[in-house]
Amino acid sequence: MTTFLDFFKVPPPESLDFLNLQLEKDTKVFLDPYSVAMTNNVHCMNAHKCIKAFMETLLTALKDDNHTLATELCSHFQEPKGTGIGWTKKSYKGRGAGEIKAAKLLEALTSSEAVMSGAIEDLEELILVVEGLGLDTISDITINLGMKHFIEFTQEKCNELNIPLERINKKVNYFCHLDNEWKSDFFDLPHALIGEEKEKGQIILLPINTLAKQSTYGTSYFFTNIATPYFVNQGIAAGASFIRATKSGGYKADLKKMRENDQYKGGKKRMGKFITDHPKALKEYREKVAFYRYKKNHKKD
Numbered sequence: 001m002t003t004f005l006d007f008f009k010v011p012p013p014e015s016l017d018f019l020n021l022q023l024e025k026d027t028k029v030f031l032d033p034y035s036v037a038m039t040n041n042v043h044c045m046n047a048h049k050c051i052k053a054f055m056e057t058l059l060t061a062l063k064d065d066n067h068t069l070a071t072e073l074c075s076h077f078q079e080p081k082g083t084g085i086g087w088t089k090k091s092y093k094g095r096g097a098g099e100i101k102a103a104k105l106l107e108a109l110t111s112s113e114a115v116m117s118g119a120i121e122d123l124e125e126l127i128l129v130v131e132g133l134g135l136d137t138i139s140d141i142t143i144n145l146g147m148k149h150f151i152e153f154t155q156e157k158c159n160e161l162n163i164p165l166e167r168i169n170k171k172v173n174y175f176c177h178l179d180n181e182w183k184s185d186f187f188d189l190p191h192a193l194i195g196e197e198k199e200k201g202q203i204i205l206l207p208i209n210t211l212a213k214q215s216t217y218g219t220s221y222f223f224t225n226i227a228t229p230y231f232v233n234q235g236i237a238a239g240a241s242f243i244r245a246t247k248s249g250g251y252k253a254d255l256k257k258m259r260e261n262d263q264y265k266g267g268k269k270r271m272g273k274f275i276t277d278h279p280k281a282l283k284e285y286r287e288k289v290a291f292y293r294y295k296k297n298h299k300k301d
Helices: 033-038 042-063 067-073 102-110 113-117 123-129 135-145 147-161 219-238 268-277 280-297
Strands: 172-176 181-185 191-194 199-202 243-245 251-253
Touching: 033 042, 033 123, 033 135, 033 280, 042 067, 042 102, 042 113, 042 123, 042 135, 042 147, 042 172, 067 102, 102 113, 113 123, 113 268, 123 135, 123 219, 123 268, 123 280, 135 147, 135 172, 147 172, 219 243, 219 251, 219 268, 219 280, 268 280
Parallel strands: none
Antiparallel strands: 172 181, 191 199, 243 251
């Protein structure tokens, strides 16, 4: 399998801070917006500013019922090309966020109680409560939003390794956090023979610390680690039938019995209502569960 560095006959540096992507097929990792926020290089910091600015502008538009602006904001998610990440088995042409139409995305967002209540603020939090949005789609959206800064990261790495750049033949979109709007431009990028067809195409390198095989955010993680302990404490206070006293003087919950009650089940819609009622739970998740999963995802072998 030919890698990016193989193609340019460049030996891997001792410390490699970008994904040395395979050229024939995608690597099954994703760009995690939480990891972008936690990665302290200037390019990730600028990409994070774009993500935050987009979310603030979009959520304000939804709150103000400004359908025209919301549609415009969600109409620029092209399928990221040349990153070499995702679920595709054969080439770089997998299902991206570009195949999610603005109308469908907005319908999912406006159907979420947590989004419309204003409890949700960050892009990665949408995974917890919005039906149909998973890490693969959020990854594609993140790449699109921060595209200009991931390109600048790529240019920096290529200049360090003396890898040639050439002008792309089609403009790419990116979100500008200074003007809070989408823009597009031509850029210089490395090009290589990619996919099984070995067609010449542009390459975009991604910082290794932004990539993950599993999301730091997930509805099941939130339900298990944040909502369930709250439900148990609620059951103890109410003397619920799924709570029993222990010989040591404490309490034990029968979680299987507890979850027979719809009130205590998981799922995005129920967690959306939970977050709406308990918005501080997101901060607890971010500081405890997401941070733990981030460290686990990026633990050195």
